[in-house]
Amino acid sequence: MREIVVTRHGAPEVMEIRERPIPEPGPGDVRIRVKAAGVNFADVLARMGLYGDAPPLPFVPGYEVSGYIDALGPGPSRHERGRHVVALTPFGGYAEYAVAASDFVWNVPPPLSHNEAAAMPVTFLTGSVALYRMANLRSGESVLVRSAGGGVGVAAVQLARLRRATVIGTASSAKHSALRSLGIDHVIDDRRADLEAEIARITNGRGVDVVLDPLGGASLEQSYRLLAPLGRLISYGTQSCVDGFERDDARVQRVLDSRPRFDPLDLMRANKGVFGLNLGHLWKERRYAAWAMEALLTDFAGKRLRAVVSKTFPLAAAVSAHACLQDRANVGKVVLTI
Ligand SMILES: NC(=O)c1ccc[n+]([C@@H]2O[C@H](COP(=O)([O-])OP(=O)(O)OC[C@H]3O[C@@H](n4cnc5c(N)ncnc54)[C@H](OP(=O)(O)O)[C@@H]3O)[C@@H](O)[C@H]2O)c1
Structure with a gap:
């Protein structure tokens, strides 16, 4: 073979x-x-x-x-x-x-x-664990999906819509119309626009209830700032380590050095939460994976997800x-x- x-x-x-x-x-x-x-x-x-x-x-x-x-x-x-x-x-x-x-x-x-x-499997399970299990997303809440045009992003947009949340995404401009056709409420090209100003405008200064962050590094600090009180940040990637096809060790080190260290006292004062998610380390949670996957496949069969x-x-x-x-x-x- x-x-x-x-x-x-x-x-x-x-x-x-x-x-x-x-x-x-x-x-x-x-x-x-x-x-x-x-x-x-x-x-x-x-x-x-x-x-x-x-x-x-x-x-x-x-x-x-x-x-x-x-x-x-x-x-x-x-x-x-x-x-x-x-x-x-x-x-x-x-x-x-x-x-x-x-x-x-x-x-x-x-x-x-x-x-x-x-x-x-990978994208929808990641989105489901992040939004449904960790963030416990509720109807009427708002979600910021960073890299909304990628595999996990497109899954997360649909999963959040299914829970009747308001979905805000970041993506390159060329992807905006495709994301609108999936029902995204607001989409921002964060390499051109001021993300924090846009989120403040859309949420009347309150911030969002949930942020999904696959970028890592300094982006996490910003994602945390964008949370409203009782907000949940899900960190699940280190995409910003990559720029170009070859590994750039200096860039990787810069991204690692710029990652925030969250202080429990600050979390308490702000009423915010931070989760880390790694699907590959959930292999032993077979019952949860089976339950989540069966629920997802039922939604695919009913054409509620695509x-x-x-x-x-x-x-x-x-x-x-x-x-x-x-x-x-x-x-x-x-x-x-x-
Ligand atoms: N922890 C977990 O369990 C888990 C599971 C699945 C995925 N992940 C992580 O989630 C992230 C997204 O995964 P995916 O498979 O959905 O990705 P993907 O489909 O490859 O997403 C690619 C999109 O991400 C955006 N992007 C942002 N920074 C980028 C960069 N430095 N290089 C290339 N594209 C970049 C681009 O969209 P724009 O141009 O629109 O910004 C690109 O089109 C990755 O970091 C992945 O490792 C983690």
Whole structure:
């Protein structure tokens, strides 16, 4: 079978296509003949050597796939061969066959295509944990989704709309009309406009109830400032460490040095809360992942949520798929097709 391997850390071209034997599923595992693999910014960070949880080199990136169950590992299983499924695969998704633990494999409801199914697990689970579990978002509250045009952003906008929240997003201007069609209430190009002034104008100076921040570094300080009393900040990324295709250690250090240290006394005085979220460290919370994923798939089946596939690339063009994300050219997800 063919798979994409990160051979060394660096620009997208460090990824190469390789042949290897089809993997055997172990006890409790499921093997999937992959039809589509989601591409995440985490894969970009892992490729650049900026992702602490990445396996040692060489490794196959890819956190999520959809396709058909092709083989079951030894022992009893609640899954059946031939089923159209979506799965979380901590690495190994950019391949013609992938092995996943059966607890992280779900049947795909009929309206979802392979590409749409592969586009939803990481982004919608992240949005759901952030907004529904951590922030406990209520109807009538306001949310600021930073990088609203990215994969998680597009998911979070829809999840917040479903809770009848007022949704404000930041994104490059070229993405504004697509975000409006998803129902976003206000969208700001924060590389051109003064974000704090815009939030003050939209909220009559009160601030927002929830901020989702994938940028990290100094952006967190600003996100915290933008919160209204009882506001919740969810920090879930370090995107501002990246500028260009190659790792820039001086920039990474600057971003790390500029991250705020939150003082519990200040949090008390301000009545604000700060959460950190890392989906990859929730593997042991299988019951929660299953519950959240089943709720999401029900909303997909009922067409209350929509997987937004921005661009697809064949597996062999993984280099172009990563370049697409890093060129900020996506609105929603980039998917590799097989
Ligand atoms: N902690 C977790 O569990 C978890 C889970 C999923 C994702 N994440 C993190 O969330 C962030 C978003 O992930 P994603 O997969 O949704 O990303 P994505 O789809 O690749 O989002 C890309 C968008 O982010 C914006 N952006 C901001 N800074 C950027 C930069 N330095 N380089 C490139 N694009 C930048 C761009 O939009 P504009 O041009 O419109 O600004 C770009 O189109 C990443 O940091 C990722 O690691 C964390």
